[in-house]
Structures are given as C-alpha cells and as structure tokens.
Amino acid sequence: MARLRLGPLLRYVDGSSATVWVEASRPCTAEVRCADGARGTARTFQIAGHHYALVPVTGLAPGTAQTYEVLLDGTPVWPLPGSPFPPSVIRTADPEVVRVTFGSCRWAAPPVGEKDPVGPDALDTLAARLAAAPDSERPDVLLLLGDQVYADETSRAIRDRIASRRGLADPPGSQVADYEEYTWLYHESWLDPEIRWLLSTVPSCMIFDDHDIIDDWNTSASWLAGMRATAWWRERLLSGLMSYWVHQHLGNLSPAELAADPLYAAVRETPDGTDVLRAYAAQADTHPASVRWSYRRDFGRVRVVMLDTRAARVLDEDGRAMLDPAEAQWLREQALGTRDTCDHLLIGTSLPWLLPHLVHDAEAWNAALCRGERGARWGRFGENLRQRADLEHWAAFPESFEALAGLVAEAGTGPGAPASVCVLSGDVHHAYVAEPEWPGGGPDARVLQLTCSPVHNSVPLSVKLGFRFGWSGLGRALGRRFARHGRNHRTALDWRCTGGPWFGNQLMTLTLRGRSASLRLDQARPDGTGKARLTTVEESSLTTS
Numbered sequence: 006m007a008r009l010r011l012g013p014l015l016r017y018v019d020g021s022s023a024t025v026w027v028e029a030s031r032p033c034t035a036e037v038r039c040a041d042g043a044r045g046t047a048r049t050f051q052i053a054g055h056h057y058a059l060v061p062v063t064g065l066a067p068g069t070a071q072t073y074e075v076l077l078d079g080t081p082v083w084p085l086p087g088s089p090f091p092p093s094v095i096r097t098a099d100p101e102v103v104r105v106t107f108g109s110c111r112w113a114a115p116p117v118g119e120k121d122p123v124g125p126d127a128l129d130t131l132a133a134r135l136a137a138a139p140d141s142e143r144p145d146v147l148l149l150l151g152d153q154v155y156a157d158e159t160s161r162a163i164r165d166r167i168a169s170r171r172g173l174a175d176p177p178g179s180q181v182a183d184y185e186e187y188t189w190l191y192h193e194s195w196l197d198p199e200i201r202w203l204l205s206t207v208p209s210c211m212i213f214d215d216h217d218i219i220d221d222w223n224t225s226a227s228w229l230a231g232m233r234a235t236a237w238w239r240e241r242l243l244s245g246l247m248s249y250w251v252h253q254h255l256g257n258l259s260p261a262e263l264a265a266d267p268l269y270a271a272v273r274e275t276p277d278g279t280d281v282l283r284a285y286a287a288q289a290d291t292h293p294a295s296v297r298w299s300y301r302r303d304f305g306r307v308r309v310v311m312l313d314t315r316a317a318r319v320l321d322e323d324g325r326a327m328l329d330p331a332e333a334q335w336l337r338e339q340a341l342g343t344r345d346t347c348d349h350l351l352i353g354t355s356l357p358w359l360l361p362h363l364v365h366d367a368e369a370w371n372a373a374l375c376r377g378e379r380g381a382r383w384g385r386f387g388e389n390l391r392q393r394a395d396l397e398h399w400a401a402f403p404e405s406f407e408a409l410a411g412l413v414a415e416a417g418t419g420p421g422a423p424a425s426v427c428v429l430s431g432d433v434h435h436a437y438v439a440e441p442e443w444p445g446g447g448p449d450a451r452v453l454q455l456t457c458s459p460v461h462n463s464v465p466l467s468v469k470l471g472f473r474f475g476w477s478g479l480g481r482a483l484g485r486r487f488a489r490h491g492r493n494h495r496t497a498l499d500w501r502c503t504g505g506p507w508f509g510n511q512l513m514t515l516t517l518r519g520r521s522a523s524l525r526l527d528q529a530r531p532d533g534t535g536k537a538r539l540t541t542v543e544e545s546s547l548t549t550s
Contacts, residue, residue, distance in 0.1 A: 007033035007077035011195055013093070016059070016256030017302075018146075018208040020067040020098045024263070025060045025075065026256050033078045037062050039071040039095060050273045052251055052282055053184040061260045062095065070096040083205070090198075091139040093205040098145065100305035106131070106514045107148035109214065109355060109431025110459035112155055113194040125529035125537030126461040127510045132199035134539055135207075144207050144514065145304060148311070150431040150458075151214025151355035153253060154190040156181045156245060158216065163189055176237045180219070183240055187248035210302055211253040212311045214355035214432060218245040224397040225375070226320040227388050239290075246286040246316075249298075257300050257311070293317060294329045301339050306346065307517050308423075310339045311353040318402075322376050327356075327405035340412055345421040348520045350450075356398045357430040358409055359439040359454035359500045361475025366484030366493075368400035373491030398432075403493070410498045414443060417450030424520035424548045425451045429513075431458035434468050436511055436526055437476075438504030444497050451548050454500070455524065457513035464508045476502045507542055515547075522547040 011028035018024075025037045029049050035058035036046045045062040065071065072092040075083035084092060111128060115121055135143050157180045159167070164179045166189055173179050181187055195201060215222040219241065223229060232238045255269065263269055268285050272278030289296040298313035312328070319326040328336065336352075343350050360368070371394075373379070374387030390396065399406045409428075417426045426448070439454040441447065474480045488495060509528040516523045526543040 006080060007031050007082075009075065009077060009082040010055075011192055012201075012205070013037075013075050013083055014195070014204045014256060015093070015095060015206060015208050017259055018095060018097060019259070020100075021063065021065050022260055023062040023065060023095045023097075023208075024256060024258075024260060025062060025073075026252075027058050027060070027075060027077075029056045029058065029077050032056055035060050036076040036079070037073055038076065039065065039073045041066065041069070041071050043071065048273070051277045051279070052247065052272070053188075053279050055188060055251075057251055059255050059263065061263070063260075065095060065097045067097050068099050070094045088202075090136050090202040091206075093202070096143075096145070098304060102516065102518045103304045103307045104142065104145045104514060104516050105148060105304075105307070105309070105351065106144035106146070106512050107150055107353070107429050107431075107455075108457045108460040108512045109150035110152040110216075110434060111149070111194070111461045112158065112459075113160060113190070113197070115160070123461060123463045124510050125531060127512045127527070127529040127539070128203060128460055129197065129199045130529040130537045130539050131512060131527075132203035133536070136199075136202065146302075146309075147204075147207050147209040148309065148353055148429060149209060149211045149460075150353055150429065151212060152216040152431070152462075153211055153213070154187070154194055155216045156187065156190065156241070157219045159190075160193065163193060176235065177241060181241070182237060182244075184244040184247055187244050191248070191252050210257055210309065210311060210353075212257075212298070212313065212353060212355060213249055213253065213315060215315060217249060218242060218315070221392065221395055221397060222315050223318050223320060224392055224395075225388065226322060228392055229320060242290055243283055243286040246289055247282050250282060250285070254298060257302075262300075289316060294331050297332065297335065299332060299335065303347075306348040307351065308339070308343055308347045308349070309351045309353060310336065312336065314354050314356050314399075325372070325376070325402055325404075327399055327402040327409075333405075333408065337412060340416040343416065343423055344419075347423045349515075349517050349522060350416055350423045350426045351429055351515070352413075352427070353429045354399075355430060356432050357454060357456045358399045358406070358428045359441060360398060360400055360433075361472055361480065361502070363475040363480035363484040364398075364472070365400040366487045368396045368398055369403050369406075369493050370487035370491035371396045372401045372403055373493050378492050379490070403496075407496060407498075410441070410496070413441075413452055414448045417448030417452055419449065422449050425453065425522050427452075427515070427522075427547075428454045430454065430456045433472070434459050434462060434464050434508075435472055436505050436507040436513065437502055438524070439500050440503045441498055441500040444499075451522075453547065455513060455515075457511060457526070459510060460512065461510050461529075469506075469508050472506050476506065504543055504545070511542075512539075519550045520548060521550045
C-alpha cells in the first residue's frame with residue numbers, strides 16, 4: 006500500500022483550479038477530493054527512487070473554501086488520523102482583496118523538546134495562530150523568497166545521517182552532496198507538523214536563493230571557477246537544481262503552464278525521469294540563459310513577478326549583470342504589461358534592490374575595483390573582499406541596479422499605471438521599508454522596497470549594528486568616500502529608510518484591496534508559557550483608493 010511520505014502542499018490556486026503536491030512511498034495514483042465534488046488525479050513520476058505527483062484540481066467554485074482529502078490508490082492518507090489541526094482547505098481567489106505574506110531564510114526547526122537556538126519560527130507561529138482560529142483572516146499566498154533549505158548549514162540530525170552514509174571526512178563534509186541528501190532537507194523542514202499543515206492549506210510561491218545550493222552561489226566568475234575546480238561541486242549543483250525543480254519550481258506553475266511544459270511531460274512519460282531531469286539541470290548549469298526559473302502569478306488585479314537572481318546572472322566582468330538579456334527582457338514584458346489590468350505590481354527578488362546607503366556604496370565600490378577601475382592590484386583585493394564579505398546584491402551589479410530603477414519608474418508612470426510597485430526581498434536577516442526618490446519627481450505609483458528576513462534564523466549582533474550604522478548619516482558619508490575611491494558614477498536615484506530596521510524572526514503581509522495597500526510586520530516572540538505568538542510591530546497604509 007502506498008504511504009504519504011511528504012505533503013500535501015497546496016501550491017497554485019486561482020478562481021476555479023488548484024494544484025496539490027505530494028510525495029508517495031511507491032508508484033501510485035494520487036487523488037484530491039474536495040467536499041463540493043471538485044477533484045483531480047495524477048500518476049506519480051519517479052526521480053532518484055522517489056515518487057511524486059502534482060495533482061491538478063478543477064471544478065472549484067470561485068470565492069469558496071472547500072475542505073479536501075488526499076488518496077493514494079484509493080486509500081485516504083490525508084488528513085492524518087487523529088490530527089490536532091483543522092481540515093485542510095482550498096480557498097479560491099477573492100478578486101476584491103488579496104493578502105500576500107512573505108519572508109525568507111528558514112532554517113529547519115530543531116526536534117520537538119529541544120531548545121530552539123535561533124528563537125521561535127515565524128511560520129510555525131503563523132500556523133498555530135491559523136489553526137486556533139481557522140475562520141480568521143489568512144494569507145491568500147505565501148511568497149517564500151529563498152533559502153527554503155540550507156544545503157550548506159545542516160542540522161545535527163542531518164549530519165548524523167550523512168555520517169552513517171558516507172562519513173564527514175570527504176568533501177563536502179557535513180554539507181549535502183547529492184539528490185538523496187537534498188530530500189532529507191525537505192523532509193526535515195516540511196514534515197514539521199505545523200509547517201506541514203500550514204503548507205497544506207495556504208497556497209505558496211517559492212524561489213531559490215544561495216543557501217538552497219550554497220552560500221554566495223554565483224558571486225562572480227572567479228568564485229564559479231573555483232567551485233568548478235572541486236571534485237564535488239557538479240554533483241551538488243545538479244542535485245540542488247533537480248530537487249528544486251521537483252519540490253519548489255513545479256508548484257509555481259499554473260495547470261496550463263504545466264500542460265505545455267516539455268520537461269514535465271518528458272519526466273512523466275518515462276518510468277524513471279532521473280536522467281531526463283539531470284540532463285535539464287546540466288543544461289541549466291552550462292547554458293543558464295536557456296532555462297527560466299522566474300515566473301509570473303496574477304491574483305485578480307495584483308501581479309507578482311518572481312525573479313531568479315542567482316542562476317540567471319551574467320558573471321563575465323565585462324558584461325556583469327544580475328539578469329541575462331533574455332531574462333531582463335522577460336521582466337520588462339511582465340512589468341510593463343500591467344497597463345489597465347493591474348492595481349499593484351509586486352516584484353519578488355530574493356536580494357534587496359535598495360540597501361542601506363553604506364552597504365550599497367561599498368558594493369558598488371567593490372564592483373568598480375573588480376572590473377579594474379583602480380588597477381590589477383586593487384582588482385585582486387576587490388575579488389577577495391567580494392567573496393569574503395558577500396558583496397553580491399543588486400548594488401554589486403550597477404548597470405542592473407540602474408536598469409531596475411528605470412523599469413520600476415516606467416512601470417509606475419502614466420495612465421493605467423498601478424497604484425504601487427513594491428520590490429519584495431529577504432536575505433539580509435532583518436526587515437525594513439525603503440522608499441526611492443527620483444530627481445525632478447518620480448513615478449505616479451508609490452514605489453517601495455519591502456524587505457523581510459529571516460523567517461527562522463539567527464540575527465548576530467554584528468548584523469544589527471552594521472545595518473543600523475549603514476542607514477545612519479555617518480554611514481552614508483563613509484559610503485560616499487568609497488564611491489569616490491572607486492570612481493563610481495553616482496546614481497541619480499536616492500532613497501531613505503521609512504520603516505525599521507526590525508530584527509527578529511518575522512513575516513510581512515501586504516493587504517491589497519482595490520488600489521489601496523497596507524503593510525503589517527509580525528514577529529514571533531515567546532509568550533512566557535513556553536510557546537510563541539505573532540506580535541505586530543508595524544502596521545501602516547501604503548496607498549489609498
């Protein structure tokens with residue numbers, strides 16, 4: 006009899022259809038049945054000895070909430086017997102109001118009964134709140150903006166499994182090495198009872214960041230050459246991309262996109278899709294521009310454009326860019342295709358566009374050194390510093406930074422422009438709101454950088470002090486000295502921090518109703534009883550109708 010190994014995850018949902026992702030213990034037919042009769046089935050496909058299905062559910066009524074169950078070969082496997090959680094539901098889109106909750110950087114919670122070294126998990130805490138009041142306000146979608154798993158920072162339990170399989174003396178040591186070990190990370194993270202229930206009942210969109218593969222993934226051409234020279238990197242990268250496609254990317258796509266996807270068809274048509282998927286991952290490594298991980302989702306009159314800012318990079322120092330030309334053109338088409346159809350444009354990028362001024366200027370200065378503005382000796386120093394200090398955000402790709410600024414202004418200007426254009430990011434282990442200012446007046450839309458991180462990770466004192474200083478007047482003055490030394494052209498764009506910085510395990514929520522938008526930041530804090538609760542630390546209106 007087939008068992009449910011992982012999931013279900015409720016992924017894509019619109020007004021009449023949904024997709025539900027599961028992993029089973031053996032080949033089988035997965036079925037989703039809703040209380041109102043809507044249903045869907047899918048045969049599992051096999052990757053590296055694991056069996057998965059993405060079940061398309063059709064016939065849903067718009068604006069409704071239907072409980073559902075999962076069956077494998079006709080046997081009910083979800084909800085779990087004796088579950089303390091409410092039934093999982095599929096809520097079809099309400100075009101009048103859209104709630105988008107987002108964050109990044111979730112290190113898997115420790116086993117039950119052990120002290121959590123990084124504090125309460127914000128997603129766990131959100132799950133507890135929703136489970137206690139299942140009819141209360143809930144997100145229409147979770148945007149998980151990177152570092153869903155940490156391939157290079159494993160828990161004690163994962164290290165013990167690695168040691169029993171291959172030992173820790175051989176590279177990459179306690180980091181994951183192949184597809185099988187990647188599956189352990191997803192199991193550790195998504196089998197957490199609260200997270201499992203939450204992801205079964207709230208739709209999710211995901212994109213990778215560096216730790217899904219390795220810290221500072223694709224920092225520079227020099228970094229990549231060094232990694233490719235190791236004996237273990239290729240297997241790690243291919244396994245990381247394969248596991249990302251299976252566990253995260255597939256669920257980002259609509260049923261229509263899935264039906265038209267040749268890779269998805271090829272994997273499902275063969276008894277074992279491992280070689281097919283591995284060849285695709287190898288192509289993504291060799292020819293990154295031939296593969297697109299970015300995608301678009303529309304929620305009524307809210308458009309979400311999720312960007313791949315890791316694999317889509319151009320690393321050649323002479324043409325260094327955050328997005329390759331085809332990816333940049335695709336972004337333009339998605340952002341500018343919102344005229345008269347979109348009230349709010351949300352651009353999801355794991356890495357913040359607008360950073361504290363000192364950090365921005367330091368990264369732009371470093372980029373100038375690396376491209377040789379101060380000579381070869383400074384160039385070598387700059388590359389060493391870039392890799393040691395993680396200087397690889399949008400500011401480290403100056404032309405890409407300016408291009409995004411221009412695109413955001415263009416998308417937000419003129420008749421039919423959205424009321425707001427928000428860049429949603431994570432990565433930097435704190436939260437803040439930054440607002441850009443253009444010389445001579447900016448776009449008609451309200452433009453904001455909204456950064457929220459971590460969901461569950463450490464926030465060292467050095468990070469707190471460094472980012473607070475980075476926003477200060479003294480930090481800005483120091484940044485200008487870096488800019489002068491690097492002979493940088495000063496960007497015409499200016500910006501200021503209008504909220505934060507806030508430190509802690511946290512989630513941001515945008516509530517979008519018509520052309521109005523409001524923001525809430527919730528932090529997970531101990532409640533004094535050994536549990537945690539979400540505490541609202543910021544609530545503000547961004548736009549009004």
